[in-house]
Structure formats: C-alpha cells, structure tokens
Amino acid sequence: MTNALEFDLEKTLGSGQVFHWVKIDNRFVGAIGDRAVCLEQDGDILKVRDGEPPSPAGQRPALPRIVADYFALDHPLREICAAMPNDDAMNAAKEFCRGLRIIRQPKWECLATFICSSMKQVAHIRQISRALRERFGDARKIDNHTVFTFPSAQRIAQSSEKKLRECALGYRAKNLLATARLIAHGDVDLEKMSILSDVDLREALCALPGVGAKVANCVMLFAFERLRAFPIDVWIERTLREQYFARKRKVTPKRLRDFAATYFGDHGGYAQQYLFHHARMNDKRRRVT
DNA sequence: CTCCAGGGATGAT
C-alpha cells in the first residue's frame, strides 16, 4: 500500500508514455524494471503487490518505494499544474488529465520502445513491446499471470535484424539493433548522459540510429526527467495549430518549437502530455483504450 | 526546401 494523493493510475498508464501494462478487471499488471507488479488504485490508496523475487533472492528495495519512484509521486503536481498557462485549451486538458503524472522510466527500455514507436500508433506499439518482451525478456510470475521484463541492450544486441523483424518492427529493426550494439559495446552509456545539459543530451540522443527530434524529446521527458522537453507529434502539432495559431498561415515547425519552448516553459513536458492525452481521448475518429 | 520508403493495424467502402 502506498499513499497516492493527486495521482490517477489509469490516466497515467494510458497516456502513451508506456505500452506494456495490461488491465485485468480493476488491476494493472506489468513490470517495473525486473519486478512483476500488480497495481490497483482505490481513491487515494494505491495497492501494490509484486511477484516472486528474481533468481537470487537477495536484498530487494521495498516495493512501495519503487512504485512511488516510477510514478514520480514526489513531483509537486499541484504546483506544476498551477504554473501551466491559463488558456482554454490548457485548462480543458488540465481538467481532463487530473492526476496524470510523467513516469520515470528505465532509460534503455524507454529509448528502445520509442525507437520502435516511429510511424506507429499506440495499439501497434503495444504489440511490438509485447513481442520484444516475450521473445527476449525474462518471464516473471505474479498471481496466475506471467509478465516479461524488457530485454537488455546486450540481449537485443545478440539478436539479429531478422529476429527483430519477426517482432513486427519492420525497418525499425535495423535502428534498434544498431543502437543496442552501441550501448552493449560501451560506445554509449545512457546513465552517464544524465549529467548533460538539455541541449547536449538531445544532440547525443539524436546521434543514435532511429532517434530524431521527436523520439529524443520523448526519451528526455520520460526517462531523463527533463520536464521542459516537448515532443511534437501529429496530435500535438494539430492541437497547437488549432488552439494557438488559428487562421495563421505559414506556421513552420521551427515556429511551433519556439512557441512551445517559451509559452509552456519549465514544465512544458507536462503541458504537452496533458494536451496530447486530452486531444487523443476526445477525438471522435477513434476509440482508444 | 520537397518527396517518399517503410509495415501492419485499423477504419472505410
């Protein structure tokens, strides 16, 4: 059990940050790092249980601490929301996304998943994530469910483009393999990149195969806790153009980037995630889970 | 600057 004030588990897990959690009745089953975890929210209380320990049952950090860290329950959400711009689009998103938090994801898992996400929709990314986990990850049991950990860069690096393509990665297989090998061989150390400035970190991430500005910003926001990072995908671009540049012509991508950086400021990543989730869930053209 | 390959689910006809 852990206290979960100002937190909405379902909105957080369903907002396109992570793609492996499965909802079973009122519970969410998945993995945090190498731990199989079952989560259930009951008001301000978050019930947490984990599965059998991974092989050498040594000292394990307490589960509530791991969960609180993963869901960034220490982020001052009330202050973050209060600091967001006060306009109609932002206020509607704030209302709709109450309790949605930016998750602290494991760096490699986040990077690899978002390399696979390019040109894909959420339903498809979920399938890719599941295929990679089932094929290359480790099984963990919780209750009568089996969940799979996300495979290490070393494990992916030992794979082959052909095997990765069997996980429905398509042309992304080559990029994931190349990036995994850079990390497995020690040419790139994601943990050491934590010390870089936002600008340098973005540049370092964009140097990896399959990583452009959008994926780099997702990884910065979801795994490096750079809360200013503002990923612009088609949903956000559409929202920005409709809500903030109505009837304006010639709004270039650079102008959108500059606007987002200055207008949304220090917690732009939170603003982006709220606008993104609100736009997706209220679009009549699709019914997303 | 523009154009477009790429792959598989999902929605439309």
Add this chain to the structure above:
DNA sequence: ATCATCCATGGA
C-alpha cells in the same frame, strides 16, 4: 475482401 489512413526518421 480490398482500399485508404495513420505516422518519425533518414536519405535522395
């Protein structure tokens, strides 16, 4: 049962 649509990166 086919056909169109969604989409980020990278290279021409």
